[in-house]
Structure formats: C-alpha cells, structure tokens
Amino acid sequence: MDPELEAFIPFLPHVDMNDPVTARKNFAERAAAAPAPDTSNMKVEDRTVSADPDVAVRVYRPHQAQGAIVWLHGGGGVFGDLDTEHPWAARIADLSGAVVISVGYRLAPEHRFPAALGDAYAVLTWTAEHADELGIDPARIAVGGHSAGASIAAAVALRARDEQGPSIRFQLLNQPGLDDRQEAWSARNFTDTPWFNRDKATAAWRHYLGSQPATPYAAPARAADLSGLPPAYIATAEFCPNRDEGIEYALRLMQAGVSVELHQWPGTFHGSQAILSADVSQRQNVELGATLRRALAE
Secondary structure (H helix, E strand, O other): OOHHHHOOHHHOOOOOOOOHHHHHHHHHHHHHHOOOOOOOOEEEEEEEEOOOOOEEEEEEEEOOOOOEEEEEOOOOOOOOOOOOOHHHHHHHHHHHOOEEEEEEOOOOOOOOOOHHHHHHHHHHHHHHHOHHHHOOOOOOEEEEEEHHHHHHHHHHHHHHHHOOOOOOOEEEEEOOOOOOOOOOHHHHHOOOOOOOOHHHHHHHHHHHHOOOOOOOOOOHHHOOOOOOOOOEEEEEEEEOOOHHHHHHHHHHHHHOOOOEEEEEEEEEEOOHHHOOOOHHHHHHHHHHHHHHHHHOOO
16 A cells, blocks of 8 residues: 555545435535635536436636546445535646536436436537537547546447447546446455445445346446447556456457556555545546546647
C-alpha cells in the first residue's frame, strides 16, 4: 500500500451497501462538507435533458473548449449525484479543457438496470444533437466515469456501436466494475480491501440487477464482440476487486483491434484518488485530464 494512502485508511468512512438510503445520505453530507472547487475558469450550468423520464445534467464549459465528455459518477449505481460529483467533474473539466456533462442518472435499487444506461444514452444523444449550442465539435465527444459510472460508460459505447448511435471518440474508464460474475482473481480474493471489497461489489450488483440476468449492456465484460468500439483509457487500482476485470477488458479490447492505454496504479485502492494530498492521487488525476485532452485534440 502506498504509505501516503495507508495513513488515511483508519479514517475512511464506512459505507453500508445494504442500506442504500443511508449510504446516499452519508455520502452527500461528506461531499457537502468538502471545499468547493474553483470553477472561475469555466461556466457551470444545470440543464435538463428531455427524455423519458427527463435527466438532470450539470455542464462544465471551460473557456475555448471544443471537445466534450459525457461523465458518469461512481457509487456502485446506488449512491452519488450531481452535487457529490461536482468536485470531480470540475477537476476533469479543468485538467482536460473539455466540456464535461455530468449525468444525474437514476439509482438502484429503486431504478434497476437499464434505467441508468437509458439516462446516460439519452444524454449522449442530446450532447451530439446540441453540439452547436454547447460549442463543441460533434466528432469529439467521449464517454467516461469512475467505478460503476465507468461501467455504464462502457455500456453506452457498446450500445452506440450496436445501434449506430452518436459517434464516440473515446472511452475514459477509471476503475470500472464490468463483470457481475466476480470470477476474476481480484474479485474473489479482495474481501477486506479499503473502501470497496467483494461484499460491497456483490451488494452493488444485486441492487443494480435485481433478479434479472445480466446482459452485456449491464455488465460489459459479458459482451462477446468488442470490435469497433472507441479507443479507451482504462485505469485500475492495485487493491481493488475490479482490478483484474478492468485489465482483462483492456486486453480483450486490444485483441479486438481497439487502441487501449492501460494503467495499473500500484499501491492504490478503489477510490483512493479522493485523497488529493497523496502524490499518487495527484498523478492519477493529472493523467486522466491529460489523456482526455489528447484524445479530444484535433
């Protein structure tokens, strides 16, 4: 474990994935207590995307931005919202220079799959259709997110390919949870890792799927064919149950002819990037922004 991160482990809050309502409340309270990000170099606007049902989004528009990313927050598909994601979304916009469209997708277990995917795909479609209004190049739209949000982003890319939907330039997948089967080595063995472990992953999938079987749009690792997908950046954390499924997905994308940058961050755990004072977190966050900047460049 990275020593800077390890020092914070005793202070990490407990998240009970079996009690989603309380988990959301506690997460929102902690996020509200955090310092507000500096958004002086960008315009931040709350919008509503017309869909069935409508989807709330928060648009971060840095000066002279031309590309955009449809951004999906983490939280196991169970908690998180536009407000809790505000510091992350602002940071991505600042570091990348891209328009960030943060999606307030519906949460499980009240709204199980495919609700979140439907919301995210509606926002992708809206972004492409409103490119002129947003001041972006419709050929430079990416999808991305953290954890469960990264999994939804990967599913959006699959659906857009299959339905000949809006063109996606790039996938930015940070610590994605892609496989409900949890058969990879890290998923089976990381039962007591900080912040996120096998039991929490199991609970998240249970909330997200309910009793329905998983499809590739729910768990992208189940997709048999990964050809024709957008280039991807996949980042994994060493002590994370999702680690090996992210690495395996990256390898399968490469074997299908998709260009991939894969970065396995040693000494880190799931979500440890939130410990901003750690050197490794700073490097991780800067790399996310720089990678997106390069991907959306002309």
